[in-house]
Amino acid sequence: MSLTTVDLRPRVGSELKTDLKTLLSGSICAQIRDLLVQRGVLIARGIEMSDEQQRAFTRTLGNLRLGTVKKEGEEGLMKVTFDKKENPEYAEFFPGTFFWHMDGTYEEIPPFATVLTPRVLAPSGGQTEFANNYAAYEDLPESEKAFLDKLQVVHTMQASIMPAIPEATIEQIALWHSYPARTHPLVWRHKSGRKSLVLSTSASHIVGMHPAESHALLQRLMSWATQPQYVYRHTWQMNDMLIWDNTGTMHRVLPYDVNCGRRLHRFTLTGEEAVVGA
Numbered sequence: 001m002s003l004t005t006v007d008l009r010p011r012v013g014s015e016l017k018t019d020l021k022t023l024l025s026g027s028i029c030a031q032i033r034d035l036l037v038q039r040g041v042l043i044a045r046g047i048e049m050s051d052e053q054q055r056a057f058t059r060t061l062g063n064l065r066l067g068t069v070k071k072e073g074e075e076g077l078m079k080v081t082f083d084k085k086e087n088p089e090y091a092e093f094f095p096g097t098f099f100w101h102m103d104g105t106y107e108e109i110p111p112f113a114t115v116l117t118p119r120v121l122a123p124s125g126g127q128t129e130f131a132n133n134y135a136a137y138e139d140l141p142e143s144e145k146a147f148l149d150k151l152q153v154v155h156t157m158q159a160s161i162m163p164a165i166p167e168a169t170i171e172q173i174a175l176w177h178s179y180p181a182r183t184h185p186l187v188w189r190h191k192s193g194r195k196s197l198v199l200s201t202s203a204s205h206i207v208g209m210h211p212a213e214s215h216a217l218l219q220r221l222m223s224w225a226t227q228p229q230y231v232y233r234h235t236w237q238m239n240d241m242l243i244w245d246n247t248g249t250m251h252r253v254l255p256y257d258v259n260c261g262r263r264l265h266r267f268t269l270t271g272e273e274a275v276v277g278a
């Protein structure tokens with residue numbers, strides 16, 4: 001079976017019409033990588049994958065990520081769930097996933113892409129949204145692009161989680177502070193030459209700017225980049241398979257009951273290029 005695609009939104013998201021055998025063969029991996037960067041997020045439906053098959057498919061697209069700044073699941077599997085029995089290492093950080101973010105902004109080279117499949121659905125809510133940070137940058141006025149191209153932004157764990165856990169304990173805050181901060185350019189000039197905004201709730205402040213002006217600018221850009229024309233909202237069904245380009249999009253999950261057992265399995269590809277300024 002070959003690959004055909006259907007655009008889901010004009011500026012972001014495409015559905016892949018293919019089957020498991022074709023995905024696992026690696027015969028369309030180059031096409032998928034190209035589409036991923038062009039469309040931000042790709043979805044295939046009716047693909048029933050075991051963990052082993054999902055891992056094998058992810059490996060056709062690049063280098064599987066086995067460890068990270070602190071830790072990741074065994075053999076690359078991360079279980080996305082609030083159930084601490086299923087995910088004792090990460091569950092306490094998942095409240096941050098309700099806010100727009102990129103993964104791995106604390107690292108020099110953020111992960112390239114992630115493959116996600118649902119294992120237990122939420123009875124209501126729990127849709128995942130993706131915002132295209134390439135399109136959002138490209139639509140800005142030229143004069144503003146020239147200004148933003150020069151800015152550097154500090155990303156911190158506490159910035160990303162504080163909004164999600166407003167009444168955090170001193171111990172929680174101390175844990176967040178133990179993660180390294182990272183400064184990235186606000187605008188990423190990718191190897192392809194295309195540029196995108198490096199926006200995320202983890203963006204704490206802009207280097208050298210008054211905190212009030214920095215806060216206002218980051219808030220305004222976040223509002224700009226998450227306008228409906230840049231966003232695809234995915235409503236999960238069993239046997240969905242979703243891939244997103246973490247370097248050119250933000251993502252978040254819509255609120256759901258965190259005790260409902262919702263669980264998705266993810267495998268992530270290591271990053272391939274550092275965030276280089278424009």
Ligand SMILES: [Fe+2]
Pocket residue numbers: 097101102103251
């Ligand atoms: Fe994430």
